[in-house]
Amino acid sequence: MHKELRLDNQICFRLYSAARLVMQAYTPLLNELGITYPQYLVLMVLWEKDSQPVNDIAHRLMLETNTVTPLLQRMEKLGIVCRRKGEQDKRQQIVSLTEKGREMEERAFDIIPKGMGDRLANCPLSINDFQHLAGELDSVIDSLK
Amino acid sequence: MHKELRLDNQICFRLYSAARLVMQAYTPLLNELGITYPQYLVLMVLWEKDSQPVNDIAHRLMLETNTVTPLLQRMEKLGIVCRRKGEQDKRQQIVSLTEKGREMEERAFDIIPKGMGDRLANCPLSINDFQHLAGELDSVIDSLK
DNA sequence: ATATTTTATATCGTAAGCGATTTACATGAT
DNA sequence: ATCATGTAAATCGCTTACGATATAAAATAT
Numbered sequence: 413m414h415k416e417l418r419l420d421n422q423i424c425f426r427l428y429s430a431a432r433l434v435m436q437a438y439t440p441l442l443n444e445l446g447i448t449y450p451q452y453l454v455l456m457v458l459w460e461k462d463s464q465p466v467n468d469i470a471h472r473l474m475l476e477t478n479t480v481t482p483l484l485q486r487m488e489k490l491g492i493v494c495r496r497k498g499e500q501d502k503r504q505q506i507v508s509l510t511e512k513g514r515e516m517e518e519r520a521f522d523i524i525p526k527g528m529g530d531r532l533a534n535c536p537l538s539i540n541d542f543q544h545l546a547g548e549l550d551s552v553i554d555s556l557k
Numbered sequence: 558m559h560k561e562l563r564l565d566n567q568i569c570f571r572l573y574s575a576a577r578l579v580m581q582a583y584t585p586l587l588n589e590l591g592i593t594y595p596q597y598l599v600l601m602v603l604w605e606k607d608s609q610p611v612n613d614i615a616h617r618l619m620l621e622t623n624t625v626t627p628l629l630q631r632m633e634k635l636g637i638v639c640r641r642k643g644e645q646d647k648r649q650q651i652v653s654l655t656e657k658g659r660e661m662e663e664r665a666f667d668i669i670p671k672g673m674g675d676r677l678a679n680c681p682l683s684i685n686d687f688q689h690l691a692g693e694l695d696s697v698i699d700s701l702k
Numbered sequence: 703a704t705a706t707t708t709t710a711t712a713t714c715g716t717a718a719g720c721g722a723t724t725t726a727c728a729t730g731a732t
Numbered sequence: 733a734t735c736a737t738g739t740a741a742a743t744c745g746c747t748t749a750c751g752a753t754a755t756a757a758a759a760t761a762t
């Protein structure tokens with residue numbers, strides 16, 4: 413029985429569980445908008461800067477294009493983004509928000525921050541703790557990406 | 558442009574990315590054992606306590622049985638666990654390690670801790686930082702599960 | 703004892719993720 | 733200019749996740 417191999421000693425299991433549980437907390441809120449968490453991530457990327465090629469979106473999210481392409485195809489079906497061939501580089505697909513996608517930012521702003529605040533109300537961590545956590549996660553991310 | 562909706566301000570995106578990147582770091586190591594990360598989690602549960610019903614494994618991993626059942630079916634095909642009906646309660650499936658599954662603990666011990674240590678060598682966090690991170694993640698997990 | 707409800711697991715459908723390969727276009731080399 | 737190399741997306745196959753539903757056995761109610 414090796415203590416290194418005990419579940420309770422695994423930082424990765426904690427990351428894996430925390431990520432899943434936080435995504436689950438988002439789910440009912442995102443359902444009101446009719447989107448999933450990864451779709452919400454794509455929207456945040458596009459709200460920040462509209463009309464980007466698939467590759468840029470994938471890099472920003474640290475995902476492969478073979479994950480992002482089908483994601484964008486589903487979002488196109490939902491009518492929240494549109495895709496068109498790049499003009500200088502015809503290999504690219506430039507992804508842009510539709511009017512519906514743009515309008516979702518206000519709705520998200522009304523629903524998500526408050527909703528997540530409520531869900532994390534009984535979490536004992538302070539704003540400071542969360543900032544600290546963010547920094548530590550950034551260290552892990554930077555050293556692995 | 559709402560700063561609350563910026564990707565950089567999202568603790569959840571960090572958790573999601575860190576979890577994926579750490580799993581990716583495990584992948585080449587687990588490939589040597591011929592298993593995936595969730596399968597490794599199941600093995601850790603069974604190495605700790607062999608012969609458990611599906612429900613107990615699912616609870617330990619905070620997963621639903623409809624995730625764990627197919628996972629166990631694949632592991633059975635790989636010959637690392639076996640499943641048999643519960644004797645007192647015939648609804649249960651008792652999952653046990655095979656000889657192959659039991660032997661994998663030593664191989665995992667030879668490969669995983671050292672391999673992950675190497676991969677995180679350039680991560681600036683100390684042992685103390687990791688313990689602190691573990692505590693903060695536990696707070697998030699406890700308040701959401 | 704029989705009917706109702708709960709519980710344990712399995713099945714189905716859909717959306718991610720990701721390794722491997724393919725296709726179309728662009729870029730650089732000769 | 734032609735050919736080789738590189739790059740952007742897309743496609744394929746497989747494994748998670750998870751909501752919803754089904755099925756069988758157990759527990760409870762009447």
